[in-house]
Amino acid sequence: MPIVMSEFDPRPCPLSRRLFALIYDGLILAGLWMIAAALVVIPTGDAVDSGQLGFQLFLVLVAFAYFGGCWRMGRQTVGMRAWKIRLDAPTSPPAFAALATRFAVGMVSIAALGAGFWSALFRADGATWHDRASGTRLVLITDQPRRSSA
DSSP, X not given: XXXXXXXXXXXXXXXXXXXXXHHHHHHHHHHXXXXXXXXXHHHHTSOOOTTOHHHHHHHHHHHHHHHHHHHHHHSOOHHHXXXXXXXXXXXXXXXXXXXXXXXXHHHHHHHTTTHHHHGGGGSTTOOOHHHHHHTOEEEEOOOOEEEOOO
16 A cells, blocks of 8 residues: 655644744855845945845845745745745645735744744744735644555
């Protein structure tokens, strides 16, 4: 009888795993930002003022390209893969509007000293601000095999 791996466990992802995955993704994002900054600095041969609004928006766009692209194509960032987390959304692939909302509200949550993340501790479903605003959620991926009836 063949063994089929279950796709995900509908249990919500605990806050600790979310934060550890965010640390991993933060390291990757720092590298992407360095490459993006080099793409701006090298052709001009001059320094870029970090307070320049256009440059800041460019870096936000790079961050959204990383997160949004990973969520849309595989429902996981590199950090989420390492911590066995997956984005669960009502559509497959997740809608662009839901991903943009998730990213934007996630940034607000971080800017509010993580308040959107900490709110998950006080909810039975473990949902963060960006989970609720986007209609998506993070769930745990199981390694438990289950038997197929085929």
